[in-house]
Amino acid sequence: MLNLSIATWGGLFFAGYLLTAYTRSQRSPLNKVPTIGPSGFVTSYYGFVKSLFYAREMLKEGYEKYYGGSFKIAMPTHWMVMVTGPKLTDELRRAPEDQLSIVDTIAEGIQGDYTLGKEFRENHYHILCVRTLVRQLDAMFPDMQDEIAATFSELVPAKKGEWVSVPANKTMAQVVCRTNNRLFVGLPFCRDPEYLDLNINYTMTAVKAGNILGHIPVFLRPLVSRILNSAESSKQLAIRLLGPMIQDRLEKFERHGSMNYPDKPNDLVTFLLEHSEPRHRTVRDLAAHILIINFVAIHTTVMAMTHILYDLASRPEYAEPMRQEIISIIQDEGWSKSSIGKMHKVDSFVHESQRLSPPSTTALLRRAVKDYTFSDGTTIPAGQYVCATAHMIHTDQDNYPNPDQFEGFRFADLRDGDRESSKNQAITVGLDYLIFGGGYHTCPGRFSAVLLMKTILCHILLNYDVKLVEGSPPKTWSVGVLVMPDLKAHVLFRRRTSIVS
Ligand code: HEM
Numbered sequence: 001m002l003n004l005s006i007a008t009w010g011g012l013f014f015a016g017y018l019l020t021a022y023t024r025s026q027r028s029p030l031n032k033v034p035t036i037g038p039s040g041f042v043t044s045y046y047g048f049v050k051s052l053f054y055a056r057e058m059l060k061e062g063y064e065k066y067y068g069g070s071f072k073i074a075m076p077t078h079w080m081v082m083v084t085g086p087k088l089t090d091e092l093r094r095a096p097e098d099q100l101s102i103v104d105t106i107a108e109g110i111q112g113d114y115t116l117g118k119e120f121r122e123n124h125y126h127i128l129c130v131r132t133l134v135r136q137l138d139a140m141f142p143d144m145q146d147e148i149a150a151t152f153s154e155l156v157p158a159k160k161g162e163w164v165s166v167p168a169n170k171t172m173a174q175v176v177c178r179t180n181n182r183l184f185v186g187l188p189f190c191r192d193p194e195y196l197d198l199n200i201n202y203t204m205t206a207v208k209a210g211n212i213l214g215h216i217p218v219f220l221r222p223l224v225s226r227i228l229n230s231a232e233s234s235k236q237l238a239i240r241l242l243g244p245m246i247q248d249r250l251e252k253f254e255r256h257g258s259m260n261y262p263d264k265p266n267d268l269v270t271f272l273l274e275h276s277e278p279r280h281r282t283v284r285d286l287a288a289h290i291l292i293i294n295f296v297a298i299h300t301t302v303m304a305m306t307h308i309l310y311d312l313a314s315r316p317e318y319a320e321p322m323r324q325e326i327i328s329i330i331q332d333e334g335w336s337k338s339s340i341g342k343m344h345k346v347d348s349f350v351h352e353s354q355r356l357s358p359p360s361t362t363a364l365l366r367r368a369v370k371d372y373t374f375s376d377g378t379t380i381p382a383g384q385y386v387c388a389t390a391h392m393i394h395t396d397q398d399n400y401p402n403p404d405q406f407e408g409f410r411f412a413d414l415r416d417g418d419r420e421s422s423k424n425q426a427i428t429v430g431l432d433y434l435i436f437g438g439g440y441h442t443c444p445g446r447f448s449a450v451l452l453m454k455t456i457l458c459h460i461l462l463n464y465d466v467k468l469v470e471g472s473p474p475k476t477w478s479v480g481v482l483v484m485p486d487l488k489a490h491v492l493f494r495r496r497t498s499i500v501s
Contacts, residue, residue, distance in 0.1 A: 029371070029379040030079050033072045036062045047074035055481050056361055056391060063392040070378040070386075076215055081378065081386040082362065086431045088374050089388045092364050093431075093439035100366035100386065102441045108367055110210025114225035116295060117235060119288040123280060126289045127444060129271040133183065134447040136266055140183050141337045144452060147182040147190065148459050151175040158464060158493040165469060165490045172305040172456075173200045173298075179452055180297050184268040184290060185242060195241050202234050202291055203299035238287040246283045249273060253281070268293065300359055301449045306485040307357035308350055308453060310474045311406065313466045313491045318408045322346050323461050337451060346454050348412035351426035354435045356406055361391035361481045363434035390434040399432040426450045465494045 036058045037047025051058055051073050059082065062071035068085035083092055097103065103121060106112040112120050133140075155171050158164040177200050181190035189195050209228040213221050225231070246269065252261060253273045264270065272286050280286075312318065325345045333339040340346070365387040368380040380386045395403040400410070411424045422428070427450045429436050436443035443449075460466060468474070474486035 029381055030072060030081065030384065033070055033079075033081055033378055034062075034066060035072050035074070037074060039074075044074035044079075045076070048076050051075075052480050055478060059361055059389050059392055059481075063389050069376050070374070075385070078384055080362075081380055081384065082389050083374060083378065083386060084389055084392070088376060088378075089364070089393070089431050089434075089438075091374055092366065092386060092388055093437070095366065095372065095439070097440065099369055099372050100380070101369050102366060104367040104369060105365050105385070109214065109365070110207055111213035111221065111225070112210070114213055114221060114228075115206035115210045115231055116292055117231040117288050119285055120292050123277070125275045125277075125280070126272070126293050128275045129268060129289075130293065130444045130448075132271040132275070133268055134444065137448060137451055138337045139266060141335070141340075141451075141455075143182050144179055145335060145455055145459075147179040148175060148456055150191075151178050152459060152463065156464070156493050158495040160495045160497065163467075163492040163494045166493050168309050168474070168489055168491045169302070169306045169485060169487045172309060173302045175456060176301045176305055176452065177294075177298050179456075180294070180301070180448075183448070184293065185245070186265055186267050186269075189242060189245065192241060194237070198234060198237050198241070199291070199294040199298055200302075203295050205234070206231070206295060207299070234291060235284070235288055238291050239283055242287055242290065243283050245269075246286050250281060250283070250286075296443075297445055297449070301452060303359050303485060304350075304354055304357070304449070305453050305456060306487075307476075308353045308457060309460070309466070309491055310468075310485060310489070311349070311353045311357075311408070312457070312460070313468045314473065315406065315408065316465075316467060318349060319461055319465070321409070322349060322457075326458050326461060340451060340454050340458065343454065343458070344412040344415050345409055346457055347426050347450075348410065348415070348424075349408040350450060350453050350457065351411045351424075352406060352408050354426065355394045355400070355433070356404075357476060357485065358390055358394065358435055358483060360483060361389070361478070362387040363390035364388045364437055364439075388434060393432055393434060396432075426454075463496060465496055467492050 035044070035047070037050055038044055039047070055073075058073055062073070062082055063084050065071070066084060068087070070081055070083045070088065072079045072081045074080075083089060092100065103112075103124075106116075107121055110116075137144075151174055155174055156164065156166050158166075174196065177196050178190050181195070181199065184190070185195075205228075209225065212228065213225055216224060249265075249269050250273070252264075255261075256264075258274050268290065269286065272289055273281060276285070276289075322343075322345050325343050329339050329342050333342075365385060367385050368382050370382050371379055372386075373379045393399060397403055411426075414424045423430075427436070427446050429438050429442050429446075431438075436446040469490050469492055472489060474489035476486070477484045
């Protein structure tokens with residue numbers, strides 16, 4: 001027996017693993033949930049491969065067949081249950097964190113312990129800090145606008161009467177990352193190319209590493225994560241770049257606490273210091289949290305802003321009405337967060353772009369901490385995933401007339417005809433609009449993200465004409481449930497004489 005070769009032991013171990021997995025799958029409550037694609041123990045892998053290419057079609061089939069109930073789609077290591085209809089979607093968004101968890105989803109989905117570091121799971125005060133930051137957006141608005149203008153003048157050196165070709169995604173990544181970090185860590189860090197690269201790449205590196213780690217056996221993950229080395233090397237770089245500044249701020253905080261002192265910055269570092277427990281007030285912990293906030297803030301906003309730019313370049317008829325709206329409001333009131341808030345057409349255009357080009361065709365992704373049963377009897381066993389079919393909700397005729405048409409001013413028209421105009425804003429969340437999630441975990445950064453995107457859009461409209469490069473319309477890519485804009489396409493910019501400044 002002991003003389004068996006390593007290969008034989010390996011084979012026996014694998015066979016045992018398969019037998020256990022098979023036996024467990026036969027007893028799972030998920031067998032009662034209908035499957036889109038094959039549901040067999042082995043054939044379900046074909047269902048997963050199919051979902052990589054045809055996720056939208058599979059979601060549509062499930063949504064139409066089982067509306068008001070649930071269905072499931074195979075993932076490589078688990079099933080993804082999708083609930084449909086307002087009742088179950090509402091139950092999903094209201095489910096408490098200790099039953100259906102977003103933290104567990106990130107921990108498992110992108111292997112957060114390895115890719116973001118243990119700080120992400122151990123303390124969540126960064127969420128409070130984002131809430132504080134969005135309350136400061138009025139005061140921060142001039143910095144936001146200044147950084148947008150500075151980035152465009154460097155990266156889009158278009159001349160009057162001359163079209164210049166600009167890489168859309170790369171430019172949006174710079175403007176979004178620079179401007180967010182002007183509010184997070186201030187000048188000069190927000191313009192440091194090494195720091196910008198770190199934050200733009202950190203998100204992608206973590207997501208890619210998380211995907212690899214999620215598909216290999218648990219016992220190999222610590223080793224492979226060291227080879228991929230995303231969390232630790234990024235943290236070390238953040239400490240090198242921001243360390244002296246954070247150290248200085250820590251010393252000032254020791255001396256003054258939350259009291260004001262001359263030149264006290266109104267930025268994320270201040271909010272992190274004020275919301276953290278004393279044991280977390282270290283350079284390492286604060287740098288890790290700055291990275292985590294960049295992780296949630298940058299990629300999402302860059303993808304959305306790239307879609308918005310493509311939507312503007314491919315639909316030139318929207319530019320002039322938005323320009324007129326901006327000019328009339330700015331001439332009356334000047335620039336501020338509040339004046340941007342009055343631009344219903346600009347808000348609507350951003351909203352419509354997000355409705356049709358979401359970051360994912362699903363939303364409210366949660367992992368069951370313990371068995372969770374919905375009111376229709378669907379049980380999500382502990383460790384399994386459940387989500388809502390966002391794309392189907394966003395393109396349901398009952399929610400949006402002409403749902404597949406891009407109607408840039410559909411929300412502005414609704415707001416203008418509706419006194420309750422706080423509905424139908426790009427920041428509004430609801431059962432028919434899940435871009436920013438829902439329930440307790442609804443994105444707290446959406447106020448900042450939407451203000452930033454609208455301010456960038458205003459800057460583009462007032463200072464440039466934009467159009468697509470002829471013969472190369474950008475493509476939207478989908479891999480499984482993920483949706484991405486064309487990352488390589490260029491857009492043409494031509495300088496205009498700005499009427500308001
Ligand atoms: C267009 C840009 C953005 C999109 C589409 C987006 C989307 C989301 C989504 C879908 C969630 C999960 C909500 C849920 O599942 O219920 C989320 C959570 C979160 N977002 Fe955003 N987000 C964006 C920008 C930002 C920005 C700029 C910040 C920070 C300044 C931010 C901070 C956060 C935080 C801290 C969470 C976690 C909330 C929690 O777990 O309670 N987001 N976001």
